[in-house]
Amino acid sequence: MTDHTPTPPGAGDTPDERLPATVPQPSLTAERFSASPSVKATAGLTPQRSAGIVRQSAAARWVGFLTVIFVSLFIVGYWFYELGAPAGISTARLQTEIERQQVVDVQRGYNLYQANCARCHGPNGLGPNEPDAATAGYIGPQLNDQVKLFAHLSEAYLENVLTVGGRYVCGNAKSAMPVWADTGNPPGPLNYRQIEELIAFLRAPNNQEYEVRNPETNEPVIDPATGQKKTFRGWRDPNYKPDPGATPYPACYLDALKGGGGPGGSGAPTASIDANAPTLTLTAKDGAASSGFEPKTLEAKADTAFTLVFDNQDATTGPHNVVISDPNKTPVPMGDTSFFSGPAKRSYAVPALAAGTYSFLCVVHPSTMTGSLEVK
Ligand code: HEC
Numbered sequence: 001m002t003d004h005t006p007t008p009p010g011a012g013d014t015p016d017e018r019l020p021a022t023v024p025q026p027s028l029t030a031e032r033f034s035a036s037p038s039v040k041a042t043a044g045l046t047p048q049r050s051a052g053i054v055r056q057s058a059a060a061r062w063v064g065f066l067t068v069i070f071v072s073l074f075i076v077g078y079w080f081y082e083l084g085a086p087a088g089i090s091t092a093r094l095q096t097e098i099e100r101q102q103v104v105d106v107q108r109g110y111n112l113y114q115a116n117c118a119r120c121h122g123p124n125g126l127g128p129n130e131p132d133a134a135t136a137g138y139i140g141p142q143l144n145d146q147v148k149l150f151a152h153l154s155e156a157y158l159e160n161v162l163t164v165g166g167r168y169v170c171g172n173a174k175s176a177m178p179v180w181a182d183t184g185n186p187p188g189p190l191n192y193r194q195i196e197e198l199i200a201f202l203r204a205p206n207n208q209e210y211e212v213r214n215p216e217t218n219e220p221v222i223d224p225a226t227g228q229k230k231t232f233r234g235w236r237d238p239n240y241k242p243d244p245g246a247t248p249y250p251a252c253y254l255d256a257l258k259g260g261g262g263p264g265g266s267g268a269p270t271a272s273i274d275a276n277a278p279t280l281t282l283t284a285k286d287g288a289a290s291s292g293f294e295p296k297t298l299e300a301k302a303d304t305a306f307t308l309v310f311d312n313q314d315a316t317t318g319p320h321n322v323v324i325s326d327p328n329k330t331p332v333p334m335g336d337t338s339f340f341s342g343p344a345k346r347s348y349a350v351p352a353l354a355a356g357t358y359s360f361l362c363v364v365h366p367s368t369m370t371g372s373l374e375v376k
């Protein structure tokens with residue numbers, strides 16, 4: 001290999017011979033690419049390249065199609081998620097959220113009620129009709145009453161009562177019920193959330209069961225007797241409808257207790273006062289809610305009707321009334337025994353009573369304002 005070795009013949013002596021054999025120009029036959037011949041000519045696409053384009057654009061259309069399907073399904077799915085699927089399959093997301101919040105409010109309202117209101121309105125909201133009213137002396141009116149809950153104890157009314165205090169109820173400036181809302185004048189102890197929670201509890205339906213939660217830890221409270229979670233129900237019957245002819249509940253609950261319909265009234269017609277009948281007098285001095293009636297013992301003659309005069313001189317501790325119960329704890333009919341605020345006097349016609357020991361009490365203050373009536 002010292003000198004020039006001749007190139008073997010046919011191995012591209014000339015540049016021309018080294019070029020690959022020219023591919024004959026294809027005739028573009030694919031019907032689908034029937035662009036004008038001039039375009040085809042300038043594009044100069046090979047069949048492979050055209051086939052590639054066909055495949056590519058088909059894939060692109062698939063991608064587009066699937067994207068549209070995906071987005072549409074997503075919209076439909078989200079629609080149902082947000083607004084609730086038909087036929088009750090699922091509830092709207094916001095509705096579910098509202099219900100959950102409602103339950104939390106009712107549970108907190110229950111604790112607020114037990115801590116602040118139960119001592120006057122009773123743990124069950126029955127006020128003077130609570131089973132232990134005689135010893136506990138609940139002075140607040142009954143709240144757990146379908147007639148009241150139906151329209152009278154509306155959200156707006158409750159908010160006003162809790163903001164203004166008991167004087168909002170019957171206009172009694174000396175009402176025993178204080179202001180609760182911190183927006184009141186003077187400000188009460190509860191903030192606006194607590195007021196909302198209380199209202200949620202007072203208006204909670206009685207067809208739903210709620211867990212009692214520990215106010216501090218928010219853990220469910222376990223009943224030691226049963227080992228089960230403690231629960232409570234709302235008060236309001238959502239299906240309650242007053243009688244069509246019934247008069248709406250009066251603005252002031254005292255009016256509803258008038259006319260013998262109230263506690264102890266027993267619906268007896270008011271007997272007219274006999275001027276010649278003997279008279280007994282009961283007095284409620286200022287602060288009678290704690291000091292009670294004077295005197296604590298009355299004496300009456302057996303089988304003789306008499307007039308009971310109730311001299312309510314108490315201008316500070318709220319309305320009072322007086323009812324007499326026979327030895328079997330049955331109220332003695334003596335007319336309208338509704339509460340009234342002092343100073344004022346009322347007289348009751350008490351019918352002839354058989355001998356025995358009777359009791360009298362103020363339904364608003366049954367633990368302190370009580371005494372006995374000896375009929376001999
Ligand atoms: C110190 C006793 C007392 C406490 C505590 C109390 N209340 Fe009252 N409440 C009353 C009295 C008394 C009335 C009647 C008002 C009047 O005659 O002046 C009343 C009236 C009401 C009324 C109006 C009832 C009606 O028929 O219109 C509502 C509602 C009420 N209270 C809710 C509550 C709530 C809720 C709480 C707890 C935050 C509460 N009360 C705590 C004594 C109390």
Ligand SMILES: [Cu+2]
Nearest residue numbers: 320362364365
């Ligand atoms: Cu009283």
